Amino acid sequence: MxxxxxxxxxxxxxxxxxxxxxxxxxxxxxxxxxxxxxxxxxxxxxxxxxxxxxxxxxxxxxxxxxxxxxxxxxxxxxxxxxxxxxxxxxxxxxxxxxxxxxxxxxxxxxxGIDSPLESLGGAVDLLVVRENSEGEYSEAGGRLFAGTSMETAIQESVFTRRGIERIMRYAFDRAEERTGRLVSATKSNGIIHTMPLWDQICGEIGSERPRITVDSYHIDALAAYFVQRPETLDVVVASNLFGDILSDLGAAIVGGxxxxxxxxxxxxxxxxxxxxxxxxxxxxxxxxxxxxxxxxxxxxxxxxxxxxxxxxxxxxxxxxxxxxxxxxxxxxxxxxxxxxxxxxxxxxxxxxxxxxxxxxxxxxxxxxx
CATH class of the missing domain: 3.40.718.10 (Isopropylmalate Dehydrogenase)
Structure with a gap:
């Protein structure tokens, strides 16, 4: 049937x-x-x-x-x-x-597509796994004193253990199906609460999956790697905002x-x-x-x-x-x-x-x- x-x-x-x-x-x-x-x-x-x-x-x-x-x-x-x-x-x-x-x-x-990066040394075939339900794109926050000189906008990032664990496990599974290489996007040197938790949980799950090679790069360095050496990357796991930006940058280097x-x-x-x-x-x-x-x-x-x-x-x-x-x-x-x-x-x-x-x-x- x-x-x-x-x-x-x-x-x-x-x-x-x-x-x-x-x-x-x-x-x-x-x-x-x-x-x-x-x-x-x-x-x-x-x-x-x-x-x-x-x-x-x-x-x-x-x-x-x-x-x-x-x-x-x-x-x-x-x-x-x-x-x-x-x-x-x-x-x-x-x-x-x-x-x-x-x-x-x-x-x-x-x-049949030429990359705008003339220096690109090899084929690009990577997968961005972006957390899609929380992170920087949360509804937590608001505006105070609207229309006055004291107007203040507050936007809260929301990272939960459940949310991070499940996107990490999904990314580890994809890495295992492919080349066994995973890169995690972070910024724990500047974002003091959410990114250290992200890194911690990535490490915890990585200890359960010894066959996966895991690297953690700060988002600014990783953005440079997307341009300079994208052929060295395979599966990249990132938060809602970081994954959004990285994947759009990646699209540009593979033709638009x-x-x-x-x-x-x-x-x-x-x-x-x-x-x-x-x-x-x-x-x-x-x-x-x-x-x-x-x-x-x-x-x-x-x-x-x-x-x-x-x-x-x-x-x-x-x-x-x-x-x-x-x-x-x-x-x-x-x-x-x-x-x-x-x-x-x-x-x-x-x-x-x-x-x-x-x-x-x-x-x-x-x-x-």
Whole structure:
């Protein structure tokens, strides 16, 4: 019997609406070739929805999303709506209500893409494991004496043992599946309470996992390593803020943020996980048909892997690489002239050449195990 997956789709704003349908088309093609079915339910929640209704999603929005097997999200944001309104009205509530405490961001130099770092000595293929539910992006704090000369803004970082332990264990598992090397991002020389706890728990779990080589780098030094020697890194575990910044920097060195995928994962699978590209809604190029769909398509490949179809997901990424390496079809941001639709057609053609191996992957471990 063909496996059916219920997918909630939130196209979002700007180029989000333009790249999500091409990505869905690619995923549909993969589903046909690998014999499973994707059933899509689209929700119009966005900044445009906020302008009309006064909220980013309706009161029962989370209940509706909870019925899905996964959430496929486009870029959200518009200059007419403050970023804190759009983020805290849609994305953050979904991440936290569904306990998506892992933000997984693969950083890989795709075949056919040149890094802007001319000195890059080798291939880049690393994984940023970002804590996604607490840390620096907490709601603790507020403003005092607003509108006066005494106005004060207080923003509290919240790090719990439970939160740190579970993101560390997830990162150690990913490192064990890959090369056995893990780097932890810290700043314990300047942040006196939270980062020493982060380091302490990393050390405690590391003592339980002697096969994993663990290094701890201050965030400023690690940012330099991302630029100077990214090929020496494999799995990097970081707090919410540090992971956010490092993964965007990493995206820049592997070709640009328009190529970068991400996954908000609930490893326990008690709730749906959410898959979104790293790039924003890019209102300056919206409605021109020139947006690069790679980030959204690659994000879809991560979703297929999460749903239990790793071979199909790998084929989608291989199809992207075939187009980039074996043709001159590229969108404008990569120096080409292809439209979103033209690039997508090329990816579909490349994907059709892939053939399922019909290998049982049920017992294989992977990033979403």
């Amino acid at each position: 063909t496996t059916l997956h219920q997918i909630a789709v939130i196209p979002g704003d700007g180029i989000g609406r333009e790249v999500i349908e091409p990505a869905m088309e690619v995923l549909e093609q993969a589903a046909r070739q690998w014999d499973f079915t994707l059933a899509w339910t689209t929700y119009p929640w966005s900044c445009a929805y906020y302008t009309e209704h006064g909220h980013m999603m309706p009161g029962d929005g989370l209940d509706r999303l909870a019925e899905s097997d996964a959430i496929f999200l486009g870029a959200v944001g518009d200059p007419s709506v403050a970023d804190d309104v759009s983020l805290w009205g849609l994305l953050i509530p979904i991440r936290r209500a569904f306990d998506q405490y892992v933000n997984l961001r693969p950083l890989r130099l795709l075949r 943020i328009g190529l970068a995928p991400s996954a908000n994962v609930n490893p326990d699978r008690t709730y749906p996980s959410m898959f979104e590209p790293v790039h924003g809604s890019a209102p300056d190029i919206a409605n021109l048909g020139v947006a690069n769909p790679i980030g959204q398509i690659w994000t879809g490949a991560l979703m297929l892997e999460h749903l239990g179809h790793p071979e199909a997901g790998a084929a989608v990424v291989a199809a992207l690489e075939d187009v980039l390496a074996d043709s001159d079809i590229r969108t404008q941001d990569l120096g080409g002239s292809a439209s979103t639709a033209e690039f997508t057609r090329a990816v579909l053609d490349a994907l059709r050449s892939k053939r399922p191996a019909f290998v049982n992957h049920a017992d294989e471990a992977g990033p979403f195990a």
